[in-house]
Amino acid sequence: MTTIEVAFVAIVGFAGGLAAGTGFVAFLVVLGVIPRLTQLTKTMKWIHAYEWSAVAGAVIGGWMSLRSSVLGASKYWLLPLGMFSGVFIGMLAAALTEVLNVWPILAKRMGMADKVILLLMAIVFGKVFGALFYWIYFVEGK
Amino acid sequence: MKLRHRVQVKPHEMVVVGDVAQMIATDDQLLEKIKQLPVYQIQPHDKNIVIIDVMHVIDTIVRSEKTVDVQTIGPAQTIVEVVYEKKRVSFLSFLFVWLLLFIGSALAIMNFHEDVSMKEMHQHLYTMITGEKTEKPLLFQIPYSFGLGIGMILYFNHLFRKRLNEEPSPLEVEMFNYQQSLDQYVILHENKESMKRIDDD
Numbered sequence: 001m002t003t004i005e006v007a008f009v010a011i012v013g014f015a016g017g018l019a020a021g022t023g024f025v026a027f028l029v030v031l032g033v034i035p036r037l038t039q040l041t042k043t044m045k046w047i048h049a050y051e052w053s054a055v056a057g058a059v060i061g062g063w064m065s066l067r068s069s070v071l072g073a074s075k076y077w078l079l080p081l082g083m084f085s086g087v088f089i090g091m092l093a094a095a096l097t098e099v100l101n102v103w104p105i106l107a108k109r110m111g112m113a114d115k116v117i118l119l120l121m122a123i124v125f126g127k128v129f130g131a132l133f134y135w136i137y138f139v140e141g142k
Numbered sequence: 143m144k145l146r147h148r149v150q151v152k153p154h155e156m157v158v159v160g161d162v163a164q165m166i167a168t169d170d171q172l173l174e175k176i177k178q179l180p181v182y183q184i185q186p187h188d189k190n191i192v193i194i195d196v197m198h199v200i201d202t203i204v205r206s207e208k209t210v211d212v213q214t215i216g217p218a219q220t221i222v223e224v225v226y227e228k229k230r231v232s233f234l235s236f237l238f239v240w241l242l243l244f245i246g247s248a249l250a251i252m253n254f255h256e257d258v259s260m261k262e263m264h265q266h267l268y269t270m271i272t273g274e275k276t277e278k279p280l281l282f283q284i285p286y287s288f289g290l291g292i293g294m295i296l297y298f299n300h301l302f303r304k305r306l307n308e309e310p311s312p313l314e315v316e317m318f319n320y321q322q323s324l325d326q327y328v329i330l331h332e333n334k335e336s337m338k339r340i341d342d343d
Binding site: 036070076077081090095098107118124126136 | 236239240241243244245246247248249250251252254255261266267268269270271272273274278279280281282283284285286287288289290291292293294295296297298312313316317319320321324
């Protein structure tokens, strides 16, 4: 490869990474998961550390998946990892229903303001059930 | 005098000044008399929301007590909500909505997993961590599935009925905002006083 080619590939890669990274941050900001977590745990002063943890996670995850690196660690590491990623995706999903304004409309229009918690539980159980069903039965059937 | 933001009345009730406003006066007798002054008779065609403007209330007071001086603070109108016999939401329709949400969200999460190729990602991750290959990394996926539910509950700050801390949850804030916008809307659209001005144009 000539130097120009190398420089060109590097610039394209860098630009692509920049676009994906800004998109990721915008997504996190719109859904407001980090503020919600700091509010729950009352750790506002660590907010910059949280920013860095999101950035570091994205960089390390991106690097490892692209390089197909292998850690060779015990498979029981997957238990906490699975839990953490589940909680994260669960919060994203919850934030998404929030952004789409589903709840107030549902509660007002259907006159079920006092049962919102039960309806929320319907969604939570639905998600857990759907995910378990998908992984244990559905995937195999394909 | 300060108008209340929102009051609830029964159908066919006579709304009196004391219902819609909080008042302070030096003359207690006069105050009691003013509180009983009728402001508005709820009619069947009013449906469930009536807006009472501060001007209307002052008008009522001044007409009966010509000498009083009325000073107002706070909101310029009161939303009077006519509460009819509460029709109970039947258990059947509730069950229907519950099942709708349950099945809907189960399908939605499956579609999401399919959409982002979560299966391949999990297999890849399993290999990344352990160095072994597997078709079904259930060791990762089962905690993931339960974590999904925990994350949603965490976000809404409800452990079933128990709160994790005292701040209002996003859900409650969202409901509040929605109610505020609704109030704002009815104040402008149902208020006969401001409607008149629009008609004059």
